[in-house]
């Protein structure tokens with residue numbers, strides 16, 4: 001098991017040209033507004049309050065970089081360092097139209113051209129796991145995915161599902177992982193998977 005032993009906010013950028021090159025592997029968390037991106041970053045980083053979460057959609061408005069330090073539980077290897085990137089949610093309509101277009105363009109450029117990105121973590125609300133918007137996001141990412149990049153689907157707010165709904169999600173996407181930041185379900189499993197995929201170990 002991999003443990004998160006340190007986390008700190010590094011910087012925010014409005015777009016790709018403002019974002020410094022940190023020379024570490026980046027893991028982006030993307031998904032609809034309010035799906036639980038910031039909460040999940042905090043749970044995976046084991047650091048409450050690191051990324052700002054809120055019940056009001058549209059909380060995250062910039063590209064936020066967090067440096068995460070990790071250790072393998074079972075040995076004395078060096079610490080691992082990766083960058084978590086928290087993004088504004090998509091599908092959030094309550095911002096001015098011009099601003100919305102601006103965000104979309106910035107996000108699109110960042111996702112397509114940011115060379116340090118090694119893993120796209122796509123968060124999907126487990127209660128609404130087959131929305132067109134999420135299917136479209138998966139095709140969108142796959143349309144520019146490089147050979148050194150991976151995608152992982154995480155299904156959030158699993159605490160709100162009963163057992164048969166959980167089974168339906170896993171049947172729909174056997175490679176996905178159901179997670180809950182509320183009861184910490186599968187957080188350790190998701191962390192292991194995220195780090196191993198981002199570091200090209202699987």
Ligand SMILES: Nc1nc2c(ncn2[C@@H]2O[C@H](COP(=O)(O)OP(=O)(O)OP(=O)(O)O)[C@@H](O)[C@H]2O)c(=O)[nH]1
Pocket residue numbers: 032033034035036037038039040052053054055056057058059060061087088089090156157158159160179180181182183
């Ligand atoms: N029940 C439950 N609620 C959750 C879970 N994760 C997040 N939430 C709640 O969902 C709301 C949104 O969480 P955020 O982490 O801010 O979501 P976000 O995707 O970062 O939202 P934006 O930044 O607006 O795009 C908050 O009220 C959280 O408390 C979960 O696992 N279970």
Ligand SMILES: [Mg+2]
Pocket residue numbers: 037038039052053059060086087089
């Ligand atoms: Mg957020």
